[in-house]
Each structure stands twice: as structure tokens, then as C-alpha cells.
Amino acid sequence: MSEVLDKPTTKDVADALVAMWKAGQFDQSGEKYWADDVVSYENMPGNEMSEIRGKAGVKAKGDWWNANHEIHGVEVEGPYLNGDQFAVRFKMEVTPKGAERTTLDEIGIYTIRDGKIAEERFFY
């Protein structure tokens, strides 16, 4: 942020989020940056998790995910900027409950409004 009282730019929010993700602070980043009416999209046609509206629901999805995956390592590349949106590339080494260790490779597109995440959309 160029000055403390300035409205944060998309780049300010993107840089702060990427720093938190690089530090593994995925829960904390959501608590701090999800808008109350955030919408989260997964690439899961027909699944109830494909579109979740509201901070409480998105937080619950994160809690479910954390309870069902052991994370061994996270690589975060970005942010890549465009207007009020930015992209991040995540590579995660995880072991899903009851399954083999695997590498997840995905891209997230975040839309920022009023310094908060208004929308997040995951591609894989």
C-alpha cells in the first residue's frame, strides 16, 4: 500500500494474499480477505461444491478440505495482474484421506472489490 490511508489496490491485496499463501496461511487469508458475500467456484459440474456463496460456506469448504487432505508442500507463483482480477498458480503435494500422495496443479482467478475477495474461481 503506497500510504496507510489509501484504498488498497488489487496489487496490494494480491501481494498480501500471495505472501500469506507462501507462508501456508490459507485459513487466515480467507478470514481476513473473503468478502461476506464472496462466491467460490470449483470445476465440479453437478457437485454442490461447484458454487458456494457466502463467507461461512466458503470457510466450511476450506475446513472440509483441510480435514481430508494432508499437505506436504505448497508452491505459489504470482500474482499475475489484470484490472480488478489476479491469477495465481498453486502446486501442492498432498495426500487425500484414503488415497495416494499426489500433486495438485491449479490456477486461481481472484476478483477484488473494496479490498476483499468478491469471487474466486479455480481451474484444473
Next chain:
Amino acid sequence: MSEVLDKPTTKDVADALVAMWKAGQFDQSGEKYWADDVVSYENMPGNEMSEIRGKAGVKAKGDWWNANHEIHGVEVEGPYLNGDQFAVRFKMEVTPKGAERTTLDEIGIYTIRDGKIAEERFFY
């Protein structure tokens, strides 16, 4: 494509485009897959190239870019899918005219309608 007469899915188009880009066929891919009313967005606020509408204009942008950059190598990762959109990560070794050789690292988000690129948006 699962059957020749089926309407191509987003994944079909994404796979075909990524194969062409990996082969360096950027002009040919646009000629084949840009919709007539394609819209192309760059992250260049205030620049006339930030939003270009129509296949002829987007093609002209590509011609300008090719005339002003020598490409030494391209690395393409993806496609990453979500609904009617997909993401691709490009890393390009280029020498812009009159400047130093550099690496471009960007993410493109493509929106597919009726088997064509309706929108492309580049993040960097």
C-alpha cells in the same frame, strides 16, 4: 472430440489450442479459433490495446506483436479447466525490438462459446 459430429467441448478446444501453441502456431490458432466478435483484454490500463473487439483487430494486435518481438522459446502449461473457460500459463523467451532479451511469464484465461474463443484475458 469424442465423436466427429459432436459439438466440441471446452476441453476439446482447449486441448487443440494448447497443441497448436506448443507447436508455435499462434497465428494459425487465432485464425482457426477466434470468434468473429472475440474480445481480447490486456493488462494495460489506458492503452488502446487494453481491450480489442473483433477478430480483425485482435489479429492486427498479434501482427504488431510479432513484428516487434523475436521469440526464442515458448513453454506452455495447461490447459486448466473450469466450465466454459480454461487457463494456460505461458513462459516466453523474447527480445523486444530495441530492448534486452527477457522472459515473459503470463496466464491467459479463455472463454469458449460454440467452439470458438469468445474472450481472452491476459494476466501478468
